[in-house]
């Protein structure tokens with residue numbers, strides 16, 4: 434029953450971080466353009482392959498945005514769907530399976546639902562079959578008004594590769610959908626071209642593949658580069674039609690593209706051995722937040738996908754005190770650096786804990802200093818357990834919008 438929520442609520446309330454006075458409501462009433470970048474890891478930012486930039490557009494765009502260079506994905510087997518779940522609920526996905534499939538009927542308190550109540554039109558745009566990852570059902574539970582899926586796009590052999598519609602035509606066609614939306618809108622775009630096995634036609638090859646015996650790693654770079662080009666054209670389009678100035682634009686990587694199976698080649702590319710410490714550091718994905726009128730800034734705080742929901746709501750001037758969120762506002766003056774991955778690994782300002790070993794971030798070496806990771810172990814365990822209890826027990830059904838636990842739990 435609802436009594437299980439009491440401990441969880443106490444834990445979440447103790448972790449709540451007050452928004453900063455400077456940033457709370459800075460984007461009030463603005464549209465939100467959220468972009469999920471398929472398989473995009475942070476190591477490609479400001480990095481070259483064959484002497485050429487991999488993400489020339491993003492490298493520029495981060496200079497006029499808030500760029501979080503220690504932001505981690507927290508996904509597991511649910512891949513893209515896990516990232517969507519985490520970002521919009523500030524809860525963790527499950528250690529096995531995909532919560533989008535197993536718990537789509539639950540009660541949630543996701544960003545789209547909250548924004549609907551605040552007068553926003555909410556839509557997700559992704560040119561794949563609507564039932565992939567059970568999105569059509571889960572999006573109802575998350576509170577989306579509209580899902581622009583495969584049937585809303587013109588897709589044929591000439592504009593597709595690999596998993597489907599290429600990112601450039603995807604964004605081109607999505608602009609028409611955007612222009613038809615009532616304002617303000619919250620829109621989520623999910624890219625696709627940079628998906629394993631990273632296929633690309635000759636005509637879309639802006640850079641040449643990496644040269645090694647590993648095809649996956651080789652081909653990753655040109656598809657990241659293609660996605661970067663698609664993003665550039667999309668932003669140009671937004672500038673032309675005036676949406677750029679009236680929207681906040683948030684880009685994040687959904688999960689890794691290069692798995693641990695490729696550590697040897699990654700080690701060659703990066704010029705260092707990929708230890709469990711480095712492997713954890715490779716779970717960083719870009720987070721870029723562009724707010725009209727704000728100057729660019731790199732923020733080094735350790736952070737993760739659970740932090741996006743309260744961050745976005747606070748920028749829009751919407752209070753989150755009553756929510757059950759495991760993340761916290763990245764712009765809060767009280768923000769505390771602690772990010773938990775789904776396998777129990779965690780990262781703090783100075784340490785990385787993974788696979789039973791505590792690493793000193795400044796050296797990348799294992800440390801047995803007793804006061805290093807120990808203080809966070811219990812917190813890490815509790816936090817994942819609490820989130821799992823909410824999902825498995827559908828506990829948010831006992832929760833009122835006002836932030837009270839329902840007294841009558843007979844439903």
Ligand code: GP9
Pocket residue numbers: 511512513514559561565566623625628
């Ligand atoms: C499919 C797209 C890719 O619609 O989200 O899914 P992934 O395999 O990355 O989870």
Ligand code: MN
Pocket residue numbers: 471472512513687688
């Ligand atoms: Mn994905």
